[in-house]
Amino acid sequence: MEYGKDYKYIPATSVGSGVGIAVMPDIYSYTIQIVNIALVGNPESGEFVLVDAGMPGSADEIISLTESRFGSDSRPKAIVLTHGHFDHVGAIIELVEHWNVPVYAHELELPFLTGKSSYPEPDPTVEGGMVAKMSPMFPNEPVNLGSHVQSFPKDGSIPGMPGWRFIHTPGHSPGHVSFYRESDGALIAGDAFVTVKQEYLYKVLTQEQEISGPPRYLTTDWKAAKQSVQELQKLNPSIAVTGHGLPMTGELLRDNLQKLVNNFEEIAVPDYGKYIN
Ligand SMILES: [Zn+2]
Ligand SMILES: [Zn+2]
Numbered sequence: 418m419e420y421g422k423d424y425k426y427i428p429a430t431s432v433g434s435g436v437g438i439a440v441m442p443d444i445y446s447y448t449i450q451i452v453n454i455a456l457v458g459n460p461e462s463g464e465f466v467l468v469d470a471g472m473p474g475s476a477d478e479i480i481s482l483t484e485s486r487f488g489s490d491s492r493p494k495a496i497v498l499t500h501g502h503f504d505h506v507g508a509i510i511e512l513v514e515h516w517n518v519p520v521y522a523h524e525l526e527l528p529f530l531t532g533k534s535s536y537p538e539p540d541p542t543v544e545g546g547m548v549a550k551m552s553p554m555f556p557n558e559p560v561n562l563g564s565h566v567q568s569f570p571k572d573g574s575i576p577g578m579p580g581w582r583f584i585h586t587p588g589h590s591p592g593h594v595s596f597y598r599e600s601d602g603a604l605i606a607g608d609a610f611v612t613v614k615q616e617y618l619y620k621v622l623t624q625e626q627e628i629s630g631p632p633r634y635l636t637t638d639w640k641a642a643k644q645s646v647q648e649l650q651k652l653n654p655s656i657a658v659t660g661h662g663l664p665m666t667g668e669l670l671r672d673n674l675q676k677l678v679n680n681f682e683e684i685a686v687p688d689y690g691k692y693i694n
Pocket of ligand 2: 504505632660
């Protein structure tokens, strides 16, 4: 296994960094610098799955987090990925080596996780603030997990997460997925939509809660991105953990998702940028 040649630590942070929230008894969302990971599983059972793999250099933090929640030497049943952008797979190689557990992702994301394809270059010219302008420094070359990564089962189920299913939500990346649990309406949305304006350094720093489409500088297919948000809104989720920003729940989530769907062009799609068609 190896990271891409442009893999590196990114010096960015937020007030949420190092903070965890149990949004449900068995869903723990934790912020690493500027991105969220989630631990899905009941601490009493000792069984869990890790959703996404944090920022470059965060493996020790993720391991000590899981050990403090699930006990020393605990390990997840699997690592499941919403997509393969650098901020969601930043510690994955160290974690796979430490735990020796399988990684699952959508089959359309596998070329970016097996060293075959690079993501398109981030767009620093896109409408937005400092984070967008910094985005050329973000790694975009693929990690190579070799045979350690495989695609999700064809029936929509997620290994180690009974009661959940994955939903293909492309647009931000070709094989982006979200995770949904019908019984209580819990949604882990990845970057299909987020609750912070991720292009703006100050808003990232303060984590001011504001519904937003997928982070702009890395989103290449806005038509698909809109359809994906529409599909998630139709589920009428009760709670959403997103890849960036604080979890959103209840009426606030429903109202904001409706607002995002109704005004997707104004809220989500940038006025200019190289991936606008
Ligand atoms: Zn992303
Ligand atoms: Zn992200």
